[in-house]
Amino acid sequence: MTTRDREQTTDAREQTVSDRLPDDLLMHVGLIGSIGLMALPLVLAAVMSTQSVAEIYDVTNLSPGSEAYQNYYRVMTDFNMWTYLINSTIMAVAIVVGKVGLSLLAALALVYYDFPYKNAAFVFVLFTLMLPVPVRIVPLFELMVTLDWTNSMLAITAPYLASATAVFLFRQHFMSIPSSIVEAAKLDDVGGIHFLVYVLIPMSKGMIAGISVITYIYAWNQYLWPLAVISSRDQQVVQVGLKSLEGTAAAGQIEWGLIMAGAMIALLPPLVVLIVLHKPLLETFGVQQK
Structure with missing residues (x-):
């Protein structure tokens, strides 16, 4: 295979990847977003299980609390x-x-x-x-x-x-x-x-x-x-x-x-x-x- 043929093959592969990237990217972003949305209640429950009463009723506090143990x-x-x-x-x-x-x-x-x-x-x-x-x-x-x-x-x-x-x-x-x-x-x-x-x-x-x-x-x-x-x-x-x-x-x-x-x-x-x-x-x- 000549150098020109190799360059054409490489360009074709890059073009194929660039053509498929947007669809794959959107698909992966959608999957990650769906998983994160489904896991959100579980994450919030885990965070709330570590908080005191005052920390839970502070709606702006989404960090782990001080009363986990x-x-x-x-x-x-x-x-x-x-x-x-x-x-x-x-x-x-x-x-x-x-x-x-x-x-x-x-x-x-x-x-x-x-x-x-x-x-x-x-x-x-x-x-x-x-x-x-x-x-x-x-x-x-x-x-x-x-x-x-x-x-x-x-x-x-x-x-x-x-x-x-x-x-x-x-x-x-x-x-x-x-x-x-x-x-x-x-x-x-x-x-x-x-x-x-x-x-x-x-x-x-x-x-x-x-x-x-x-x-x-x-x-x-x-x-x-x-x-x-x-x-x-x-x-x-x-x-x-x-x-x-x-x-x-x-x-x-x-x-x-x-x-x-x-x-x-x-x-x-x-x-x-x-x-x-x-x-x-x-x-x-x-x-x-x-």
Whole structure:
């Protein structure tokens, strides 16, 4: 290649870059602006969690405050936040384990077993998506009272164990597994549970992790049902516990620093889970879109 050809190639590349730069620049500025706009409430909450009452009510003060340690220490020690966090963790983990386990068994039956009205059963499972827990709150509460489960961990976990969404996602994933694997298992006379444990689950680790993340965050953010069925503070969860912080006041003014500190603490567990398992979560959404 001659020197002239090289110069022409370089000019063409520079021209291409200059032609694409404005569009790329606007796109990146728009993305950065959107992310900053969505993150602004979280940043303001983090700043307010470090401020005193006087600093918060000074609307011109947007800098970190002087009472970060006091706010977080009071939330954890004076307002029973440790107990709320432990209860929410137990509830979320129990719901994740129970929901994933039941959904795996249901998907196994719907894909690999033949029984009368199998398609009708699957349609009925999907139909339950139209009846979320808040719609069923009155009959569920009566059932909890009848079973004497009120004020217990069973009351805030059992209603969430069945999931039509998880059954649907596992069913679709199992249907994508090559039939040759299924035929080999049949020839080896492998039972259903063994096939699930030693074949399907190892091949579904990404899907299981993604559904577990979604379920964990969903369970962690529950408010209405625990508020209705749990009356003891020692059995209450973190989202309801945050509500109790609104009653705090200093000199007749709400202590928003304490409330924001509690909100930041309640945000950390699901945020850590989301960061650690974000890749399986994206894969799950990809399968759902397909």
